[in-house]
Amino acid sequence: MNKAEWEQVQSIFHDALERPREEREAFLEQSACGQKDVLEQVRAMLDEEERGNSLIEEDLSGLAGKLIDAGAGSTFTSRQFGPYRTIRFLGEGGMGVVYLAEREDVGSQVAIKVLRDAWLSPARRDRFLSEQRMLAQLNYSSIAHLYDANVLPDGTPWFAMEYVEGIPLTNYCEEHRCTLTRRVQLFRMVCDAVQYAHQQAVIHRDLKSSNILVKDDGSIRLLDFGIGKQLDTFDMSARQTVTALRMMTPAYASPEQIRGEPASVQMDVYSLGVLLFELLTLELPFELKNLTPNEALTVLVEHDAPKPSSVVARKHDLGESSWMRASKQRWAELDVLCLTAMHKDPARRYRSVEALIRDVDHFLREEPLDVRGDSFVYRTSTFVRRNRRGVILAAAVTLFAAVLIGFSTYRITKARDAALAEAARTERLQTFLMNLFEGGDAQTGPSDQLRVVSLVDKGIQEANALSATPKVQAELYQTLGSIEEKLGKLDKAEDLLQSALRLRTHIFGSESEEAAETLEALSHLRLDQARYDDAEKLARQAIDIDTRQLPPAHPARARAISLLGMVLEDRGKYDEAIQALQQAVNLQSGPGGVESDLSSSLTELANSHFYAGHLEISNELNQRVLAIDHEVYGNSHPQVADDLINLGAVQFEWSHYKQAEDYDRQALAIEQHFYGNDNPETASAMTILSRTLLAEDKTSEALPMLRQALVIEEHVYGKVHPRVATTLNDLGHAALRVGDLKEAEEDFQRMADICRTVYHGKHYYIGIALANLSSVYMREKRYEKAEHALKEALRMYAVTLPPNHQNVGIAKVRLGRVLLRQKHYAQARVQSSAGLSILQTQANPMAEWLENARADLKSENAALGTNQGTAAQLSTLAHTENTAGSNN
């Protein structure tokens, strides 16, 4: 038949249909004009039209039902796959059929997965092979292993994998009536497996309870990487990362996965959240039954999941799952954990499975969660609650926690908030800050400190890379600068804080609150560097800015005033310091005041009164601080230990050594309990107790304690560090006391060397070391050496201390004595007299040195005999000497 004939056939066919049936045959004969072929075609068509039961009338679905195979489950024939022979049908998924098979030579059982209808399209074959590749790559105990893979003669690919005899996770939990903790532990195992896959750049994308089996031994196996995604860095065109295979179970799919966005680890985080929800509540977060596919998708993308606790509460009412009871607080934490994992907005979800695992661990260890870490109040309260319950954190807390609990806590929290908010994508940064905040893993003590130091160094590198987000960078520089300062790395601190100041001045202006904050930090650093003029100037600058920019009672302004008080205290301007600190205390006691700030200002106020000789007031203030800190931190917190040490110091000054020893011992016990024995904070409490013990002549206990403290500090801070220097000073005194001159000399010498290095040759500590060294030389009767050391000490004091500072007075008295021993009476008398006049101006002159000065002066006058001058002349000489000294 040709086209023309076909046109003719149709034409006759349609015309015939117009006519009554009985007229059709005649019409056909007439129309066909003897074309037999045409006639036959039209007749057949008319027959067909009458009958109307041809294939083409049938519905396609019926046809499909008959032609397309249903599945391999209904009948089973054993087949050979390489060395394996199938034993029975296990199940089928979208892609293929799974059989249980046995390896004939060994008898071991495997699961064989075969791609069904491999001929259909390259896409399906690719996907099947990709699952095979991923399994080959994943070698982890809780992920089913790949054993073998090949292709059948007809091109159908198959692979053999570990046969897992187990039951789906949720069924397991129900059957075993698992407790809440057990469920969370199982969940953590799943997270581990997923995290491992992520480390291999494999995203599962189809996590659900039926894909996770629990074996008899309680271990889990993650199955079905059928729609997993290999994130290949060489293959990462934008289009390729798009989740085209929207095949996963919708109930577990994240909104962005449903929207078809690029595959990411956070899709798995979401699915894990849903899985946790299911484990906790035995329900899925969204009821999708009776919804059309489009309605269901809308629900999944737009609706928020209920809190697991509320779902469970409903079940409790129905008397179900009573074995899953837990406190309200625990459930509240699970709510946060679960709903953070399945947050609709990926930016507010856990950034990685690793972050999720951290919080799961926090939950299991009853520690505060990271996700609420952005609320300082929450963290503090959980922290305190835990300590009040007497649960000690020895395992989790490092020295770093101490740094954080103190002054930096506020700042780091703030820094992290800002960092999280503004650089949510910078996961490395977040991890870094998290680690910083957490302090570390299981080990406590010195080794962790070292780790923290390197962590901070790493943090600096991270910060340097953040030039695209200067605000965050500045925040981080500021934080790291303060941490480096705490760690005694003053030069690094200087660089970091200067960078922070530059950035903030550039971004916010020199008159900004932010710039003021950095000025404060710099001022604090200047104190450590003993650059008091600068420290005071910077603190005052900060206050001026805050006064212009902020309401008078703003916490930032109060903090700046408190800082100025501290600077003035360190400068020895106690009256002014007291004034400033009192002002800060008044502001911080008012509404909106920060309790921990108040506690810190009160401590400094107490210290200022202490140095000003107002021991009663100091004592009262310290008692007040102790009461506040008891309230805020509980009884066994390091903050409380600090207060006890200050109370001990007052008792020490009152020569109530027994009481001082009591306080010091309590403080030491707290630090030991909190940090363990090998921690530098513990070491610090040891040195303080040792001083009291030395005063009580309990050298046999004090010396080993000091040595232990030194070992810890050297290990933690390294051999060249201010803390090491201070302990060497105490040790030197103790050695001197027991007459071990060799050790004493070594200790003071080392102290001087350390201070020269750390403070670039300029700090009154160097003077103290030299002055103490001179005591050793005196005992050894090496007067020239002693004289040399003291003169150097005085030169150092002249540039680092006010001319009438007690230390200057003492050094002069000492120098006078050295000169006296060398029979340089005139020179000696000048020094003794000058020293005495300085000591006499002190609020609490040290009696020992006053007496020494007076006795020496007597000897000198006696030796000088007729040349003995009047008191007035001496006074003038002393004045000249002291003025000259200060001008050095």
Next chain:
Amino acid sequence: MELENSVTLARPGEAPDSTLRQRQALDALYSASYEELRRIASAVRRSDPGATASATTLVNEAWMKLARSPDFICESAIHFKRIAARAMRQLLVEAARRKHAEKRGGDYLFITFDESVGQQMERASELLALDAALEQLAALNARQAMVVECRFFAGMEVAEIVQELQISEATVLRDWRAARAWLGAQIRKQENERLR
């Protein structure tokens, strides 16, 4: 709901080459149609009363899923359906061929068929006959073959076919009627010869 394991798309393209993209889109379409057919087929066999979906719903659902994919570029739903119709036809024909081959003792695709009964085989050969006849029809009048594909394999409405093929409704109805009768006759003839 039945979204699970229902849509397969091609792997997104490595190259911007338009032929390749087209091929991949087609691949995606085939896979999607296949999954849909499978789903329908198994539902039909389970005698699920709600599942006797017509070709219309079948293709509509495949379209909805594929249309959301950024990898599937398609000007309109109707155009898609026309392509889908072709895909469905080829899938069914392929399945029928295999069923046929299996009956003849062919060793391939043993996994696929396990309940071979008479009616199935009959439908398989009928479908193959339809396919062959449709080829003949395309040679005689391509437009009419397209109308059949659209209507039979994709369940398209007359109005949709009018729009897609740019012909009048009367033409569509006439084409359909003639083609249906002719194809039916051809199949019957084929079957009679086969059974003789």
